[in-house]
Amino acid sequence: MAAFACASRTLRVEPHVVSSSNRLAVLIPTKGRHDSLRRSLPLVVVAAGRVGAAVVLCDQSATPFADPGPWTVLHRPDLSGLPAARNALLAATSAEVVLFIDDDTDLAPDFCERLEDLSADRIALGWGPVVESRTPWTRRLHRLAQPGCFRDPRRLVAGPGAASTWDVSTWALFGCCFAVRREVALATGGFDARRPGYALGEDLDFFRRLRDRFGPGRLRFTADLRAVHRRDGGDRADRYRRGFAKGRFLRWWAARHGRGDPVTLPSLLIASLAAMSGWGQEPADPRGVLAGLAGALG
Incomplete structure (x- = not known):
């Protein structure tokens, strides 16, 4: 994707919580990956700016992300793990729909516009893009060696060249980029903060609890939402x-x-x-x- 210039409005770093009255908020947990943020935020700002969505970061790094821009930073080095950061972000906004993205995810310019259109459907509770980047045959060969290969619906979604199969109901979305109604996330109990790390099944745990409370098939993969998960960052x-x-x-x-x-x-x-x-x-x-x-x- 092409890079976009970022507006130069400076927002102060907030130590605790901010609120937003926007219909949509983009929420980004991050820890020790400021270079990844610098690559992602210009595209996030373009997508969010088209609908006036708030952009809120929860930075668990020892030193907060201090680059100027149209976003708010919650500096929370006291929090341990991704679930706790996501819960802090949920508490920091009153937006009707919250979009969680990883700090190394690129959004298409029309992502938030499309998401607002999709959220008009009151039956659906959440939406997400298909970020599977492997070819269909490679994906099939690797599926048997992946956790939850027979129960995790994200393992069954086709990769490049199969966009026509993306508009399907599901009970789990890709954790690097998914949107959900905030009231639904809260009713589900939020994210399990007892999980202290990153990438330890917290996404699937959240979606399982959502399915158990609201029933299967209330989430949707859609080709209207386009995103790329770069998979970069320090530890990787x-x-x-x-x-x-x-x-x-x-x-x-x-x-x-x-x-x-x-x-x-x-x-x-x-x-x-x-x-x-x-x-x-x-x-x-x-x-x-x-x-x-x-x-x-x-």
């Missing part, structure tokens, strides 16, 4: 730490066996071997995967 550049995060996730996944996750010893073995293969979109160091499985970062 380190193959060992990336492997450790994958191993830690697989360990958590296995620990949930018998509590709703269809993990078996063979599927855990396949997933672990896939993570250690050094292939894929984010190759990992096999030693890091083993350390994550063992539960200790070396």
